[in-house]
Amino acid sequence: DVKVTQSSRYLVKRTGEKVFLECVQDMDHENMFWYRQDPGLGLRLIYFSYDVKMKEKGDIPEGYSVSREKKERFSLILESASTNQTSMYLCASSLGGQSYEQYFGPGTRLTVT
């Protein structure tokens, strides 16, 4: 069974803290993605990776960085968390090439106080 897991369902951090959100997929997928979802704005792409150590900016990369040292793991890093980064964060993976079917994790609801 296809599986994308995220390290936490709920997370509360303070302003200025460094935050790591981890995502792991067990499907040997090439592509991995990080989105954030806010009410009324839908899903917005932050970063994606189409190979190990490769990354590309999405629509809203400011304030975020990513790391993909292993194929199965894609980390989203908030170097200095701010209150406007309070959101639902969703990780996804897809096979690669022209495969467009994405598999999503359950999401991490991050609150920055």
Add this chain to the structure above:
Amino acid sequence: DAKTTQPTSMDCAEGRAANLPCNHSTISGNEYVYWYRQIHSQGPQYIIHGLKNNETNEMASLIITEDRKSSTLILPHATLRDTAVYYCIVRVDASGGSYIPTFGRGTSLIVHP
């Protein structure tokens, strides 16, 4: 990149067919139309995709107009569990030959008893 337009919300009676429209008038010849849905508090779930021909699977049917400028997702016998936000998306080319979907705001479908 082809953009999509969907109604903000729709409702449907349980047991009836739900027809969700999507406009993608700027779609190019080699772009696929994909549909996902997101049930509250979960990550999005792939439903179906198509290029030109109508498609059907165990979840839904996808009808694409001959000029490919619009499509309709059909849930033939909607149930309460089909209440969700439905996203119609087309592919976006990215580096390395991978394809990145862009999610809009989707249609919030409410199935009522």
